[in-house]
Structure formats: C-alpha cells, structure tokens
Amino acid sequence: MKIIDSHFHAQILKEKGLDPNEAMSFLSGGIDIGCSADDIEERIKLTSAFPHILISAAMGPWETQSRSLEDLENQLKILFSNIEKFNIRFIGEAGLDNYWGYGTAESQEFLFISQMRYADKTGRKIIIHNREADKRTEEIIREYGPSEGGIIHCFSGSMDVMKIALDRGYYISYAGNITYKANSSLRETLKAVPKDRLLLETDAPYLAPVPMRGRPNTPLYIKHTYECASEVLGIGVEELSESIWSNFITLCG
Ligand SMILES: [Zn+2]
Numbered sequence: 644m645k646i647i648d649s650h651f652h653a654q655i656l657k658e659k660g661l662d663p664n665e666a667m668s669f670l671s672g673g674i675d676i677g678c679s680a681d682d683i684e685e686r687i688k689l690t691s692a693f694p695h696i697l698i699s700a701a702m703g704p705w706e707t708q709s710r711s712l713e714d715l716e717n718q719l720k721i722l723f724s725n726i727e728k729f730n731i732r733f734i735g736e737a738g739l740d741n742y743w744g745y746g747t748a749e750s751q752e753f754l755f756i757s758q759m760r761y762a763d764k765t766g767r768k769i770i771i772h773n774r775e776a777d778k779r780t781e782e783i784i785r786e787y788g789p790s791e792g793g794i795i796h797c798f799s800g801s802m803d804v805m806k807i808a809l810d811r812g813y814y815i816s817y818a819g820n821i822t823y824k825a826n827s828s829l830r831e832t833l834k835a836v837p838k839d840r841l842l843l844e845t846d847a848p849y850l851a852p853v854p855m856r857g858r859p860n861t862p863l864y865i866k867h868t869y870e871c872a873s874e875v876l877g878i879g880v881e882e883l884s885e886s887i888w889s890n891f892i893t894l895c896g
Contacts, residue, residue, distance in 0.1 A: 644881060645888040646869070648673040648862040649816045650736070650770065650796045650844035653689050653696075654682060659848045659859045666847070666862040667693045672891050673862065676736050676770065676796075678703050680722035683729055697895060699733035699770055700726050701758055707746025712753055719757055726767075732895075734762045735770020736796055739783075742774040752779065756787060763789030768894070770794045771813075777801045784811055794894070797846050799829060809840060814894055816842035819852030819860065822871045830875045838886050842894075843868050 646669065653663035653675045667673070667690065675690050677683060677700035690696045702722055707715065726734070737758040739751050762769040768791045773780040777800045784807050792812030795804070797820070805815060815836045820826055833841075843865065845852075851860035852867035869887075873880045 644884045645671040646865060646884065647671060647842065647887050647891045648845050648865050649794060649842040649891065650674060650676050651847040651862050652676055652678065654686050656848050656861060657689065661848060661859055661861050663689060667696050670862050671695060671888065674699055674733060677701050679706055680718045680725065683725045683731065687729060697733065698731055699735040700731045701734045701737040702754055703736050703772060704738060704740040704745045704751045704754065707750040707754055710746065710750070712750060715750060715754055723761060732767060733770055734758050734767050735793065736772040737769060738772035739776035739779055740772060740774040741776045756783060759783060759787035759789055762791065763787060766791055768793035770796050772796060773800050773804065777804050780804055781807050784808060794842060796844060797850070802832065802835065805832065805835060809837065814840050814842050814890060816844045817872060818844050818846045819850045819868050822853040822867055823856070833872060833875050839890060841887060842890055843872060843887055
C-alpha cells in the first residue's frame, strides 16, 4: 500500500529524539515542511537520501514573535533568496494562528500575505496553516490566490474556507485530529471534500492520532488516520490510499 504524508517536520522529529530516516523510508511520498527563513539547508541534508520526499519552505506565523515589520521584511528576503537558491517548489507552512496569537494580527497578516504574493508571482504552490482564523484566511485566499493553489494543511476550518480553497484549486489535507472523539463535526467536513482533492498528513511530531495520542507523532503512525478516514468515507483503505497517492502525484506534477 502506498502511504503519503503531505505534511511533517523531519527536523523537529530529530530534535525530539525520533528517527526521521525510519519515518521517511516508510513513506511512499510526502512533504517535509519548513518553519523559518533559515531552516532549508539543514532540512535538505536531512531529506537528501529520500528523493520521494519533497521540501517546502516558509515562515510560519510563530516567526512574528518579537519581530518588527522591518525585521520580518529582512527575514523574508533571506527566505526568498534561499527558496530560489535551492529551487524549492512549495511555500509552506504560512498562515494565521489566532489560537496561539503569535505577534500581532497585523504582523501575522503581513507575513502571510507577503508569502501568498510571492507564491503567486513566482508560480509556486502554498501550504496554508489556519488555526481559528477562518474569516481572514478565506478573504486572503480570495484576494491573493495564488494561481497555482496549494494545500490547506490540518484542515479544521469552516465550510466557507473549504469552498473558496476548492474553487482556487487547493487540496484539503486532514491530520490525526480526525481520530479524536470530540471532533465529530470535523469528520463530517471530510465527507464534503471531492475524492480528487483529499490528502492526509501527520503534522509530526504534533497531533498523534488515536491510539497514539499524547505521544510525539511520527509518519509511522499515519495508518491510524488512513483507517479513520476510510471509515468516515465508507471506502476501503486500499482505495483511499490509491486516490491519495494519485492526488499527491498530480499536486507535485
Ligand atoms: Zn506543521
């Protein structure tokens, strides 16, 4: 069975004492996700033995913490020059996070919109982080695209966010939190995603699925999320894995 993990953090796995090599050799494909302007080189080293693992790069909303707009602008210059230097095809993860409320609303939006515009201008796809920021995420996607679309990662948004994202050519990726008992309304939204736009992910080392909940997560645990999604959708795990595999191939060209 082909297993895709559309969103994980190999470097943070390593920092938590987990083996990123074991996780990446287990996968048939996936994307190692960037968090900051200067984490690219290290992650290229970490993933270089795994040609089926792609790399994205971006500054997440946490990067606004204790930085002025001017600091952020300087960091963005470093990020964009690294993206070009290493020929990175995906911008991610970038977005808004009202749950942790990093920095200020203004600085989070500045950082997100700058990366949306860059993705649009350079024909790259974006991987969006949206935590409790549905309304602005929806508006920003509406206004800034980008033309290539991308992925809404760890989807937990409203149907309005899903609708605009699907209209703009995005894939919708669900994480291990669909296995959590309390998230029945999240599981319901899964049924609305067209089969050819669905992805699954771990967001490892975060958000371990039941029955591993509470432990540091690894891509090795993603089968629990596949099983849960296949039950919700009423299709076999094999069939689900085939369609996610083909979505991933289409997404990556
Ligand atoms: Zn992530």
